[in-house]
Amino acid sequence: MSKLFDLQKLMLKTQGHSAKAIDRAPKPVQRRLARMLGYHYPFAALHPFYQCILAVQHKQGHSGFVKADYRKSRKLFLDQMTAFQSNPTKIAQVKDLHLPLDSGMTPARHYHPNPKQTLPMIVFYHGGGFVVGGLNTHDEACRLLAKHANVQVLSIDYPLAPEHSPQQLIKCCVEALQWAFEHQKEFNIAPNRIAIAGDSAGGNISAVVAQVTKDQPFAPQSQLLIYPAVDFKSRYSSFYKYKDGLVLTGEDIDHVTAFYPDRHEVELDDPIISPLFGKLEGLAPAYVMTAEFDVLHDEGELYSQKLKHAGVKTHFVNIADQPHGFINMTTIHQSAKQHWINTAKSFRQFWNTL
Template identity: 60%
Template sequence: MGNFFDIAQFLEKSQGSSARTLDKAPKVIQQRLAQILGYQHDFKALHPFLKCLLAIQQRQGKINLVTEDYAKSRVLFQRQMRSLVAKPTPIKWVEDLDLPLKRQTLHARRYHPNPGKKLPLIIFYHGGGFVVGDLNTHDEACRLLAKSANVQVLSIDYPLAPEHSPEYIVGCCVEALEWIYQHDKQLDIAGKRIAVAGDSAGGNLSAVVCQKTQHAIYAPTAQLLIYPTVDFKNRYASYYKFREGVILNDNDIDTVTELYVTRHNVALDDALVSPLYGDLSKVAPAYVITSSFDLLHDEGEIYAQKLKQAGIQVQYNEITDMTHGFINFTPIHKAAKQHWINTARDFRKFWDKLK
């Protein structure tokens, strides 16, 4: 028993290196450590490695992803993501560039696994509740996506709330898509094949961009929505079941709702922020991912169903042992990494069949 407590204390002192050590342990050891660390939620199928991380976060008082002190939340999230990465996944060509759009110039980062070869391109809008996150917090996720799907990825550093309104943020995301479409030759995009993708808030922006551009010549040809938030108005069963004890909690949802929606006088069921209520008639085919242990699970699944009912081609996949945010754990958790690699490969197959 003493050894278990020693390991528990070691895990609490550091993040990346100790987490990678824990990840190599058998699940039965991880499960026991989670109990010692005080994880009390009865989520049997949740991966025990994640239970350990969640227990440590709770013991350290790191409960909320987004708080009213959003500037501090940004710094903490950046620091946390930076601490997880030991060695970035190698990509042959990575470049930072600026997109000179109408509203403002946006920073972006382009990942190309086979420079000199034309490849389809995925525009990636990062997660973070519309309030935190940047090119660096999702750098590793984009690297794995580019490598595993054998596509270019262009990650967009869109403006954040609450300084900017949903109309402004979505407008920038749409303008980025249009600019990329117009510069397809410069970017070596194969056959003008451009998709949009994003996790959580980024999944929301991807869905909204598809709705906003569904009749435009530069509309995306596919969308990859990773545990997206799509409904600010209603609360579903998963919200009440997983409102605490997992990565994203009900306080995060309340804070994001205030900073992104309410503060800008946008209705909770406005399709600008809640794409579940939007026009789905001619949006791009969608590959939708949810995590079983996520308060956003149900709305993501319902959105996939609504897309199907609207006649849109949909592939839906539920990751049964993960929680919200698993694509950010890939540097320290081999199971999360494999799920993300499989998702990237499956999305490419799905996208290719649409041709």
């Protein structure tokens, strides 16, 4: 019991190192600690590591990650992700770039696990509710994706809301994909082997980009959608079931809606923000992954079903014990890391069959 109290004190002091200590503890110890810390939500199947982490955040008065003060939210999200980072996965070549796009000079980061090899490329759009996040918050996720899918990754630092509209954001992301296509020889990309990927808001962007570009020569060959947001208009069962007590909250969704579509007077069923309402026939094959404990779970699963019904080759997988955002937890949680590694490998296998 004394060890449990020591862990409790540690959790309340520091997040990065203490989270790793909790991750090394057996699950029964994690569950007992979560109860001691006061995690009272009825999510027994949620990995107890998250129950501990979330309990500490709640004790410190924190929940969700997109607040009314979006500038402060950006700093807090970056600070938290930075606190979790240590010993980044080694990649042979990592370069920061500035893409000269028509919409403006756009920062990007290029990952290549073996510069001597001709490899496919994934153009990656980070998550963060269209409001927070950037190259650094998703650096480790991109490193793991590059290494275990054995691909080049080009991570795009697209312009954020509310300063930029959905039209501006998507224009930039489309242009980044086209830029990669036009520079295939320079990056030694396997001919026309370019896919797109993104988590959460980035999954939304990937889905929209796939729709917008499907008749273009630079359309992606495949898409990896990681717990994507695909419907701003509707509220599904998973929203009401998981809107409190987890990583992504109902309040977060409200703030994102205010900053992204509402601020720019975009209808909630417009396919530029809600790809569920777009034309799905003829899209690139899709690998769709959801997390069980996620307000977005049901819409992600529904999107995969609609893709299949539209004749799009689709693979769907649900991660049963993880919450929204778990690919950002790989440095402190071994289970999240393994799930993300497995996804990277599985997506590459899916892609290879096309």
